[in-house]
Amino acid sequence: MTGPAKGYESYGPNPWQQTSWDARAAGNFIGGGMGASLIVFAALSGATGPALSWLLLAGLGLVGLGLLCVALELGRPLRAIRVLRNPRTSWMAREAWTAMLLFPIGLVAAAGAAGFAWIAAAVALVFVYCQARLLQAAKGIPAWREPLLRPLLVTTGLAEGGGVFLLTAPLHGAATGATVIVFGVLVVARLLIWVAYRRRLAGAVAPGAQTALDAAGRVLMLAGTLLPLVLAAVAAFAGAFALPIAALAGLLAALAGAWVKLVIVTRAGFNQGFALAHLPVRGARP
Amino acid sequence: MTRWVMVADLRRCVGCQTCTAACRHANATPPGVQWRRVLDIEQGEYPEVTRAFVPVGCQHCDDPPCMEVCPTTATKKRADGIVTIDYDICIGCAYCAVACPYQARFKTLRPGFAYGAEMENEAKRRDDSRLGVATKCTFCVDRVDAGLAQGKTPGVDPDATPACVNSCIAQALSFGDLDDPQSSVSQLLAHNASFRMHEELGTGPGFYYLWDRKAEAAE
Secondary structure (H helix, E strand, O other): OOOOOOOOOOOOOOOOEOOOOOHHHHHHHHHHHHHHHHHHHHHHOOOOHHHHHHHHHHHHHHHHHHHHHHHHHOOOHHHHHHHHOOOOOOHHHHHHHHHHHHHHHHHHHHOOOOOHHHHHHHHHHHHHHHHHHHHHOOOOOHHHHOOOHHHHHHHHHHHHHHHHHHHOHHHHOOOOHHHHHHHHHHHHHHHHHHHHHHHHHOOOOOHHHHHHHHHHHHHHHHHHHHHHHHHHHHHHOOHHHHHHHHHHHHHHHHHHHHHHHHHHHHOOOEOOOOOOOOOOOOOOOO | OOOEEEEEEOOOOOOOOHHHHHHHHHHOOOOOOOOOEEEEEEEEEOOEEEEEEEEEOOOOOOOOHHHHHOOOOOEEEOOOOOEEEOOOOOOOOOHHHHHOOOOOOEEEOOOOOOEOEOOHHHHHOOOHHHEOOEEOOOOOHHHHHHHHHOOOOOOOOHHHOOHHHHHOOOOOEEEEEOOOOOOHHHHHHHHEEEEOOOHHHOOOOOEEEEEEEHHHHOO
16 A cells, blocks of 8 residues: 555655555666667677577666566556557656567667667667657656756666676677777766765755665666776776676666665655645634 | 635634544545545644644646646636546546645555444445545535536525535635625635635645635734
8 A cells, every 4th residue: 555654654744655656656766767778788798699689688678677566556457558548748658658669679789680670779779769768758756856867867778777687797708998988987977866866855855765865876887887897997908808898887887777776766755745735824823 | 606615714724623623534535535625734833823624625726737747637627617536537546636736635555444444324325436546525516516417505505515614613715706895705705815725836726715804904
């Protein structure tokens, strides 16, 4: 049942952590962002043949897993197809429509159709953007409605996709110096946007949300940015160990991004409670 | 045109929660689901402490964020300003619940009963179409529509007026047509200073809070 979290049973006036969306909803943002961005990296890398096919299929699998997570959150999952009814205003409907396009195009690309990998990558980018807009459109949650959440979710999605691409590099062998550089740029951009996002939220969200975001920020800084960058630099000179080291860098960046999304949805999702612009004036005036 | 709104006089509300009970009775909401609830807010520090009782619920916004995000079109706004949910269309994604700045929406997955086992009266009014979907205050839209069909005036005739307003022991709650200058809500707003909750978000709530007489508030 939707209602105040434990410890906030009063229903206000103080903000409380929303309980409508839990880890399953976060799973959609994690799987969707990661998978769609893996498709983008697959196209960017110039991979061909079986390597490209497996990368595309893995990306689609992650997107599908994310959608499955959110389907499990539905109160009426058998009606899920109705999510397509309102693309006119709803970013959730737009996300669903984009997924409907992404799967057939991605499968055609995975089957080896020339040029389709780029089309799939373009649709995957739109999918990541839809997810970012989806969360930011939730006006009831101050940490979500902040406009900088959009670029944050897009860059972290791409960084996570890049991370999975590097993680699986020993298997597909499609990682190049250029893809590692793009990955590094995304990781740094993600951190910079995170810092700006946190500054904008200072004083604008509940103390519980601040604490959760601060802790997530430390993970993002250390495990999601500094360590991956150091490891990527080391990989450049590591010779035979380059791929495993780059894979570790990718794993850390992907996990840190996923953790940040989980925290934003399930721990920093405090509403703003209730506030009175004026107190009632009763009885004698001072 | 008609724009149904509610007015809560914060000077009159005594926090008795009769409106909450009346709403639950009228709408048969399960335990834990309060479409109309009353907050008890203390502000300040001793000895300068003020206490206010604040009825809250769906604000039936002019620009409802819940309607914009709804992927299924289950949430709609009528021409008279009442925001509705079609339980047959809703998929229970709860996107509306996180989009609502007023925490007005509920989603119940399983039937709930006051004392564990289902009682006879609860069985009679059980409505499984409301399970797994978003629910909220409807401004008692069925009463409003039925009353209008009988030529009655919502906000004036109890049969056409939301249950919470009818039940209020202090006449703190009023309901009526904002577009009718002679309605009780228009008159109250004309003579009293008011505000709307979280107005800065641009939702245009259809729920006004009175806090002082207009002339004295301006001083």
